[in-house]
Amino acid sequence: MSKHRNRSRGESSSLLSRRRLLLSLVGGGLSGASTHVTGAFSNVAAKRETNIDTADDTSALVGVDVEKPVEATIGSPLVTVTNNTTERLRVDISLTEDIDGVTIPTDTQQQPIPSEREAKFTVDVNPAKQPDQIEFTLEAVDTATGDFSVSLSRSTPVEVTNPCAGPRLVIQEDTEETIDEGKTVELLSNVIVHNHINAAGCVVLNSEAKVKQSVEAGGNVSLGRNAKIKGSVNAGGDVSLGRNAKIKGSVNAGGDVSLGRNAKIKGSVNAGGDVSLGRNAKIKGSVNAGGDVSLGRNAKIKGPVDAGGTVSR
Numbered sequence: 198m199s200k201h202r203n204r205s206r207g208e209s210s211s212l213l214s215r216r217r218l219l220l221s222l223v224g225g226g227l228s229g230a231s232t233h234v235t236g237a238f239s240n241v242a243a244k245r246e247t248n249i250d251t252a253d254d255t256s257a258l259v260g261v262d263v264e265k266p267v268e269a270t271i272g273s274p275l276v277t278v279t280n281n282t283t284e285r286l287r288v289d290i291s292l293t294e295d296i297d298g299v300t301i302p303t304d305t306q307q308q309p310i311p312s313e314r315e316a317k318f319t320v321d322v323n324p325a326k327q328p329d330q331i332e333f334t335l336e337a338v339d340t341a342t343g344d345f346s347v348s349l350s351r352s353t354p355v356e357v358t359n360p361c362a363g364p365r366l367v368i369q370e371d372t373e374e375t376i377d378e379g380k381t382v383e384l385l386s387n388v389i390v391h392n393h394i395n396a397a398g399c400v401v402l403n404s405e406a407k408v409k410q411s412v413e414a415g416g417n418v419s420l421g422r423n424a425k426i427k428g429s430v431n432a433g434g435d436v437s438l439g440r441n442a443k444i445k446g447s448v449n450a451g452g453d454v455s456l457g458r459n460a461k462i463k464g465s466v467n468a469g470g471d472v473s474l475g476r477n478a479k480i481k482g483s484v485n486a487g488g489d490v491s492l493g494r495n496a497k498i499k500g501p502v503d504a505g506g507t508v509s510r
Contacts, residue, residue: 257281258281258282259278259279259280259281259282259286259337259347260277260278260279260281260315261276261277261278261279261335261349261351262276262277262278262279263275263276263351263353264276264277264353265353265354266353266354266355266356267320267322267331267353267354267355267356268322268355268356268358269322269323269324269327269328269355269356269357269358269360269362269363270322270324270362270363271321271322271363271364272302272319272321273319273320273321273322274317274318274319275290275301275318275319275320275331275333275353276290276317276318276333276335276351277315277316277317277318278308278310278315278316278318278335278337279310279314279315280310280311280312280313280314280315280337281313282312282339283312284312284339284340284341284342285309285310285311285312285339285340285341286309286310286337286338286339286340287307287308287309287310287337287338287340288307288308288309288310288316288318288335288336288337289306289307289335289336289337290305290306290307290318290333290334290335290336291306291333291334292331292332292333292334293332293333293334293350293352294332296328296331296332297326297328298322298323298324298325298326298327298328298397298415299320299321299322299323299326299328299331300320300321301318301319301320301321301333302319302320302321305317305318305319309340310337320333322355323363323380323397323398323415323416324357324358324359324360324361324362324363324398324416325360325361325381325397325398325399325414325415325416325417325433325434326397326415326416326433327355327357327360327416327434328355329354329355330352330353330354330355331352331353331355332350332351332352333350333351333352334348334349334350335348335349335350335351336348360399360416360417360434361381361398361399361401361416361417361419363380363381363398364380364381365380365381365382365383365398365399365401366378366380366381366382366383366396367383367385368382368383368384368385368388368390369385369388370388371388371389371390371391372389372390372391372392373391373392374392375392375393375394375395376390376392376393376394376395376396377395378394378395378396378397378398379396379397379398380396380397380398381396381398381399381400381401381416382394382396382398382399382400382401382414383400383401383403384401384402384403384406384408384424385403385406386403386404386405386406386421387404387405387406388403388406388407389406389407389408389409390407390408390409390410391409391410392409392410393408393410393411393412393413393428394408394410394411394412394413394414395413395414396413396414396415396416397414397415397416398414398415398416399414399415399416399417399418399419399434400412400414400416400417400418400419400432401418401419401421402419402420402421402424402425402426402442403421403424404421404422404423404424404439405421405422405423405424406420406421406424406425407424407425407426407427408425408426408427408428409427409428410427410428411426411428411429411430411431411446412426412428412429412430412431412432413430413431413432414430414431414432414433414434415433415434416432416433416434417432417434417435417436417437417452418430418432418434418435418436418437418450419435419436419437419438419439420437420438420439420442420443420444420460421439421442422439422440422441422442423439423440423441423442424438424439424442424443425442425443425444425445426443426444426445426446427445427446428445428446429444429446429447429448429449429464430444430446430447430448430449430450431449432448432449432450432451432452433451433452434450434451434452435450435452435453435454435455435470436448436450436452436453436454436455436468437453437454437455437456437457438455438456438457438460438461438462438478439457439460440457440458440459440460440475441457441458441459441460442456442457442460442461443460443461443462443463444461444462444463444464445463445464446463446464447462447464447465447466447467447482448462448464448465448466448467448468449467450466450467450468450469450470451469451470452468452469452470453468453470453471453472453473453488454466454468454470454471454472454473454486455471455472455473455474455475456473456474456475456478456479456480456496457475457478458475458476458477458478458493459475459476459477459478460474460475460478460479461478461479461480461481462479462480462481462482463481463482464481464482465480465482465483465484465485465500466480466482466483466484466485466486467485468484468485468486468487468488469487469488470486470487470488471486471488471489471490471491471506472484472486472488472489472490472491472504473489473490473491473492473493474491474492474493474496474497474498475493475496476493476494476495476496477493477494477495477496478492478493478496478497479496479497479498479499480497480498480499480500481499481500482499482500483500483501483502483503484498484500484501484502484503484504485503486502486503486504486505486506487505487506488504488505488506489504489506489507489508489509490502490504490506490507490508490509491508491509491510492509492510493510496510
């Protein structure tokens, strides 16, 4: 509810003019105005530090339409801001706190919005990091006079449809270099990397591809048919081996570890999720699984097995 106070005749008309927008926000408009405010921002401030709590509404003076959920990919829509005022606004968006794998592109962190126009803000989400939600702060200010500003903090869930989707570095020919990449790395069939791979996203080896040193990935590591990794593997997500694929070192995975038919891991396996072995698959070291351990026909684990769930054949 708005509150109206009687003012002396000595108050200047300029003060009334400076208060016109704020009064529109509180009371639905001055005499003859047709704008009605149902709210968009959690905090509205004038120069006299008057604050008004409001709720979300895309049709308010500054409309806010948050994408729910946000798709885990580069350039995913985050929020659309509409300027329903008569003034030009400058809108800034920033993450409320640092979230691994989530950034707001520099070119959309701040945008001017003319009257009766809208601007779209995007976010870059690394699907390999699988964040649960995004929290952000949005601030808008009147660029003409600076007489008022509005701010909000909002959150929205993230939908991860494919943890290895998005931009990637594709290795098309043999290389002696160490691969240190901030996104997914993919080796085409028959390509050999003679050194280490360190990727913030996933690491994908297509059939017959080889890595002669260790592999570290923020997301999943997958080996196609007959692919090989001669060193150890450390993955934030799942590790999967296709038919006849081999890993000669140990495997540490935040998710599941799965071996296809005739696949082999010569070291130990430590998995946050399940461990499954297809027909004739072998693990020569120990297995420590947070979930279940399942063995297909003629599959073997030579070391001790410690499972948080069941062990079945």
